[in-house]
Amino acid sequence: MRTEPKLTRLDRIFARLDREPKRPVLDVPRMTRHRVVLFGATLAFYLTIVLAVVTTSWLVRFDWQAMLFRPYQQWPEIHAFLDYWVVLGQRGPTAVMVAAWLGWRSWRQHTLRPLLAFGAALLLLNVSVGAVKYGLGRSGPHYATEVGSNEMWHWFQAGSDIFPSGHTANAVVTWGILAYLATSPRARRWLSALSAVLSLSVGLTTVYLGTHWLSDVLLGWAAGLLILLGLPWFEPPIARAEAWLLDLRDRWLAGASRTTPQATPVPAAAPVPVTPLAAAEEEAPPRETVSPSAARAPRAPVYLAPGPHTTRSERTPVTPVGSRRPPYPERATRGSTPAARPLTGG
Secondary structure, eight states: OOOOOOOOHHHHHHHHHOOOOOOOOOOOOOOOHHHHHHHHHHHHHHHHHHHHTTTOOOHHHHHHHHHOHHHHHGGGGHHHHHHHHHGGHHHHHHHHHHHHHHHHHHHHHHHHHHHHHHHHHHHHHHHHHHHHHHHHOOOOGGOOOTTOOOOOOTTTTTTOOOSOHHHHHHHHHHHHHHHHSSSSHHHHHHHHHHHHHHHHHHHHHHHHHHHSHHHHHHHHHHHHHHHHGGHHHHHHHHHHHHHHHHHHHHHHHHHHHHHSSOOOOOOOOOOOOOOOOHHHHSOOOOOOOOOHHHOOOOOOOHHHOOOOOOOOGOOOOOOOOSOSSSSOTTTOTSSSOOOOOOOOOO
């Protein structure tokens, strides 16, 4: 008798992923000439913003004008709403939401590419933006020390890691990856426009709250766009990582199936030769056998009297009424003459 191995929850998930015999062919973006031109223009814009801030040009003066205008005091009625709206640029909550959606897509499309592409984009974002932040060391509006200065090279001062804006760059990458992984050109266009508007609105919200300069927002928007435009260069490593992970999964499943204990089949019993005596016993009518449990009479159930039970010492003694001797009809009463007994014998 062979029993089927009991599947765990992880085995059922892998079985669900292996249900389709063939993975669908996805439209992977390539590094076309148009994309290369956009990447070059965005990189030039990025370097221009950095140069304008380092040289304390008109852009820095405009930063100070916007900061001294204090938008949060000019329109205080939208302050509470924008406090929640800026969360759309925080890396933790947005990464969880987008990763959940891409994980569902990976399960439905039978591929790990959406999750791996999102992970690669976040890794590039943290490395590139983090290096520029700590390398330039620009202080934010709340930590400014001199009016009109670019507030650069303050490496050991609090709040000196705001250039470029991490909220803006994260909003571009997190919501733009949905457009990058879209399966149709129409969805890609709509999602690209939506992510651009969303990322710019998050960046301008940081200017309203006074946590970033306007130039920080422009540089953060360019930094996130550079990652999305250059992501097709990393598609071959993503494909190799996906193949390696799937191969590792297949080897793990094969090893788990080999180590699963299976029931050993019981060998069939050898045929017993039939003798004449055994044949006669088989032809004889079967005897009626009575099992010991069936022959034993069933015991009547014991019913206890209702109410509380008391011990013998707690019971009230009862004196019996009348004589304790049993009645004997053949015995004569005391004081009467007994009748003559017949004599026997001869």
